[in-house]
Amino acid sequence: MTQPRIELLLALLGAAAMVLAAMATPWLKFVLTLALAKGIAVLGIMLLLRAGQVSFGHALYVALGAYTVAFLAPSMPDAALLLVAAALGTTVAGLLIGLFVSRYREIFFGMLNLALSMVFYSMLEKFYHYTRGTDGIRVPSLTVAGVPLDRVSYEWTIFGMALVLALGFGVFARVYLASPLGQALSAIKTRETRLDFMGVSSRNVLLSAYVLSALMAGCAGALIAMTSRHVTPLLAYWTASGELVFIAILGGAGGVLGPFLGAAAYELVRVYAAATVADMWQMILGAVLLLVILFARGGIWGLLSSRLQRGRVA
Amino acid sequence: MGDWFEQNGALLGLALLDGIASAALIFMVAVGLNLVFGVLRVLNVAHGSLFAIGAYAAASIGLFFTSAGLPAWASLPALLLAAMIVGLVLGPLIERLLLRRIYSEEPVLQLLVTFALFMILEDAQKLVWGVQPVSFSAPVSLMGTVDVPFGADVIPYNTYQVILLPAIAVATLIGLALFLRRTLTGRVILAVTTDREAATAMGIDARKVYLLTFTFGAMLAALGGALSTPTASLVPGIGASTIVLSFAVVATAGLGQIEGAALTALMIGIGRSIAVTFQPELEVVVPYLIMVAVLLVRPQGLFGVVETRRV
Numbered sequence: 001m002t003q004p005r006i007e008l009l010l011a012l013l014g015a016a017a018m019v020l021a022a023m024a025t026p027w028l029k030f031v032l033t034l035a036l037a038k039g040i041a042v043l044g045i046m047l048l049l050r051a052g053q054v055s056f057g058h059a060l061y062v063a064l065g066a067y068t069v070a071f072l073a074p075s076m077p078d079a080a081l082l083l084v085a086a087a088l089g090t091t092v093a094g095l096l097i098g099l100f101v102s103r104y105r106e107i108f109f110g111m112l113n114l115a116l117s118m119v120f121y122s123m124l125e126k127f128y129h130y131t132r133g134t135d136g137i138r139v140p141s142l143t144v145a146g147v148p149l150d151r152v153s154y155e156w157t158i159f160g161m162a163l164v165l166a167l168g169f170g171v172f173a174r175v176y177l178a179s180p181l182g183q184a185l186s187a188i189k190t191r192e193t194r195l196d197f198m199g200v201s202s203r204n205v206l207l208s209a210y211v212l213s214a215l216m217a218g219c220a221g222a223l224i225a226m227t228s229r230h231v232t233p234l235l236a237y238w239t240a241s242g243e244l245v246f247i248a249i250l251g252g253a254g255g256v257l258g259p260f261l262g263a264a265a266y267e268l269v270r271v272y273a274a275a276t277v278a279d280m281w282q283m284i285l286g287a288v289l290l291l292v293i294l295f296a297r298g299g300i301w302g303l304l305s306s307r308l309q310r311g312r313v314a
Numbered sequence: 315m316g317d318w319f320e321q322n323g324a325l326l327g328l329a330l331l332d333g334i335a336s337a338a339l340i341f342m343v344a345v346g347l348n349l350v351f352g353v354l355r356v357l358n359v360a361h362g363s364l365f366a367i368g369a370y371a372a373a374s375i376g377l378f379f380t381s382a383g384l385p386a387w388a389s390l391p392a393l394l395l396a397a398m399i400v401g402l403v404l405g406p407l408i409e410r411l412l413l414r415r416i417y418s419e420e421p422v423l424q425l426l427v428t429f430a431l432f433m434i435l436e437d438a439q440k441l442v443w444g445v446q447p448v449s450f451s452a453p454v455s456l457m458g459t460v461d462v463p464f465g466a467d468v469i470p471y472n473t474y475q476v477i478l479l480p481a482i483a484v485a486t487l488i489g490l491a492l493f494l495r496r497t498l499t500g501r502v503i504l505a506v507t508t509d510r511e512a513a514t515a516m517g518i519d520a521r522k523v524y525l526l527t528f529t530f531g532a533m534l535a536a537l538g539g540a541l542s543t544p545t546a547s548l549v550p551g552i553g554a555s556t557i558v559l560s561f562a563v564v565a566t567a568g569l570g571q572i573e574g575a576a577l578t579a580l581m582i583g584i585g586r587s588i589a590v591t592f593q594p595e596l597e598v599v600v601p602y603l604i605m606v607a608v609l610l611v612r613p614q615g616l617f618g619v620v621e622t623r624r625v
Contacts, residue, residue: 054422056359056429100606103613106421107357107569111561115602118558122598189420238554242433249426279441286433293426294415 004174007257011170014260015163022159026152029159031267033227036162038247039263040169041220044213045248046259047173050182051206052189053105056241057113060120061090061214063236065221067124070137070231079142079157079226086222087215094214095207102207105192117236124233136232139225158226165223169216170256176212177256185209217244239282246285249292252299261300320466322592327464328471329591330584335475337583338483339542343556344563344575345486346534352570353507353527356413359428361535362557363435364404368536369552370443372396372543373450380452389452393540400540401533409528414521432557440550453544475545482541486534487576503527562605568618578616 018036022029041062048055065086072085101112124131131137141148144157176182184205187195195202225231234240243266251262274281292299298306347361376392412431416424457473494500505513506523514520539556546552563582567574582601589600608616 049422052420052422054425056425100610107425108565110422110425111357111359111558111565115558115562115605118555119599119602126595126598238558239433242429245426245429280437282433283437283441286430286437289430289433290412290427293423293430 007174007255008171010257011167011260014257015167018163018264026155029155030227031271032264033155033159033162034224035263035267036159036166036260037220037223037227038244038267039260040162040166040223041217042244042247042251042259042263043169043173043256044216045244046251046256047176047185047209047213049248050177050189051185051209053109053206054245055113055213056110056238056245057115057117058213058217058244059236059238059240060113060117061094061217062221062224062240062244063120063124063231063233064093065090065218066225066231066235067131067137067221068218069222069225070139073139073142077140077143078146079144079161082142082226083161083219083222086218090218090221091211091215094211094218098207098210098214102203102210105188114238114241117241118238121233121236121238124236131233134233136230139229139231142226155227158223162223162227165219166260169219170260173212174256181205181208242282242285246289249289250299252301252303255301255305258299258301261304265300323465324467324469325591326588327462327467327469329588330464331462331469331471331476332590333584333587334580335479335545335583336587337580338479339538340560340563340583341483341576341579342486342538342541343535344560344567344579345490345572346531346538347557347560348564348567348570348572348575349490349534350528350531351564353503354413354417354524356417356424356428357561358528358531359425359557360408360432360435361531361560362553362555363432363439364400364532364535365539365542365556365560366439366548366553367404367435368397368400368539369543369546369548370439370448370539371400371536372540373448373548374443375399376450376452376543386452386456389450389456389544393453393543394537397533397537397540400536401529404536405529405532406525408532409525413524413528417524432553436550436553439553443548445550447547447549449543449547451544472545479541483576487573490572499526559601562601566605566608566615568615571615571617574615574617 018032022032041058044061045055045058068086068089069082072082076082076085097116101109101116104112125133127133142154143149144154149157177185184195184200184202187200188202188206192202195205221235224235247262247266248259249262250266251258251260270281273284277284296303343361343365347358350361351357372393375396376389379388379392408431412427416427419427454472454474457478459470460473460476462469462471462476492500494504502513502518503523503526505516505518506520510520513523539552559582563575563578566582567578582604585600585604586597589596612618
């Protein structure tokens, strides 16, 4: 089988496993929905990593998507419409900010994103009249296609939305990366000047990936808001951005499945571990991040796919 | 305009003095970040954590001195001592164990490594000093206040912030410039910055220079933190806001520019304090508005020259 086929097969198997797990243990549904949402956001980070760029500020778009849902929910309680609104809002924001940050690479790219997300965090915190500050906003119960749902079917609906979006974005990212535009993205990492010599605008190539990553993070944020039903400025804090980067590196930037593998592993460990080691959580993340970078560059997906390849050669 | 000044003159003066005081602190951190980047070519995201740890260490040592019954003037050397200890312990540790492994890596990986270090240090700081606000203001009360004339008004302001901090910042600026250009070690650092390979071929031990520079940079960050202690209440998160703010200064000035960083720190410090005084919601936005505005017109920063001398 070819690599894409294997990936698609694994993705479908993974999706089926998730549905089964969610059916068997209902509380896992909540965790898995969050994992899928974060996986979508991390997919965007992975696109940027393909271009050799890392953003320490993508929590901005997650928070923007989440707050869009929280702001609009009272007047427009339909989950699908809210998702579309969050997607539109973050795409526009990604385009505006992207026009600025896509002029920069590496250090500047990473740090400008961090700076902008910290500004957004402070604004969410300070403009109390609109955002209710650190208390955050509660998301009222939503309807699906105009029908109010009971808790269980609501949870299933959001879980299903997350799964469909994850598969959709995954396939899309695959197609995007295989397209000339996606190939040019990797060229930014290897040698950007040659792209420009060929008459390809490297800025626009990076911008396209940036807007896509903002859109993905925004959808993730909307899903998170619909699942946790409560949004706070912490969604935009640098630790949240760090978490996304952490998952991207943990999962491995090699394949489209990496982000989801990383996110599922991360969320499951977090459920058990974060409460017991809450004071040291960032520290542990940092240490694992260092270990992965220094000793297992490819992340989980890298380890898995090298196994697969070795199996095929033998 | 005349009326406005009559009503708000004292406020404006106060904002300017606040701005100068905070610019002095921002400069100390930014110049360290800049120096380390200039020589090692690595942007140390954990630089803000060194600031925070320096600040907390200063509070601990200062409070210890007080409880040990040392005279009040001892609180000033306590700040210096804290910065020295933090810089001399953490600096070599980080450079030797971590940075040394990644000098030849891609920039993204270097960023990720220092970011991971930042995550580790932020929690380490919380584990050691907790999340309750810590404060130590002895040096401020020790030095009293001074009357600063401003137009028709006279503004009483504490001596520590309006005289000592700017004096230390200016001394650092001049001292650093003289050190880099007039002493042998300084010129060796400049040589490695300009061309590492050529410098190594001449018999310079570049690894030693990296270690020295990073330790010195760490000390500057910790000193910035220690000096901020007497006028700030220390809470978790100061490390994050410091790295972001000092990066804004460095980016606005142009990476590697030392004198430029001083002017930019002043610009951003005063800009921010004017915002605090007259339009508090905008406080956090102003430094970045300045940065974005500058970068839109001059992507290499105000004083940055496209690829040239780096320190």
